[in-house]
Amino acid sequence: MEMLKKETLVFMRIQVTDFDLEQIAASGQCFRMIKQDSGDYTLIAMGQYLTLSQQEDYLSISCTQEDWENIWAQYFDMNTDYGAIKENVDQEDTYLQAAIGIAGGVRILRQELWETIITFIISQQNHIPRIRKCVETICRRYGEKAVDEKLGEYYLFPTPEALSAATEDELRACGLGYRAPYLRKTAQMVCDGTVNLKTLPGLPYDEAKKELMKLCGVGIKVAECICLFALHHVDAFPIDTHIKDMLAENYPEGFPFERYKGYAGILQQYGFYYELHGK
DNA sequence: GACCAGGGCCGGC
């Protein structure tokens, strides 16, 4: 790990394994990590605006060492040994082995809870490019504007208060379609304390999932995505249309959840990426 | 230009 300057930006340069920025950005779990024409990535998260790139086993990220250690190492789940997880996968499971071969650089991010709730309500019955667009639109219209010294203006993710104050029509005008009232009602339920986001991270998986499903627009699948991508309950195994088809085709006798207890969600994510980009 | 399908959920039965 070393610090270096690239133009005026301060970068951390970190050696990484089982890590592929391009795969992470395209994995459909985060919607504000965007590939730029230059090939670099920008990311708005945790209140910051960053630029990132990867050269083989080195990640370059425009943050201070302090922020890397306190924020981003955790965000990218650097303390989990993905290599060990991959090695535990059944050698004879040709599907998972193929998925690992294609998607082995995906990681389960530890994203902010509120943002993950809203982005995955938006995600239902929707394509990823449109999800990104909807997310960016609500950030521009309802998020606070901030300025990064080097990268310029950006918009924070809107607060529950800001979204609860929007009308359904205004939200529909963001391209949300029938999800517009879901966002508004969910924001209101968070504001009035019907669901307490502060205590959610302390709950076990089943209880967190049940609590999240009180929110409007959050069913089983979306709740499991929130549990996996924000609360890091890696037993969560969201089944969307792709995964449903994949399971029917490759695991007609059932997926071996028992064998992979404690990290099935990581394998789900390898599978999801493989279904989306690997064939 | 038409058509399809998308990281599903809600409400009524």
Add this chain to the structure above:
DNA sequence: GCCGGCCCTGGT
């Protein structure tokens, strides 16, 4: 528990 309906749009 099982439908029907739902907004819209990027990609083919």
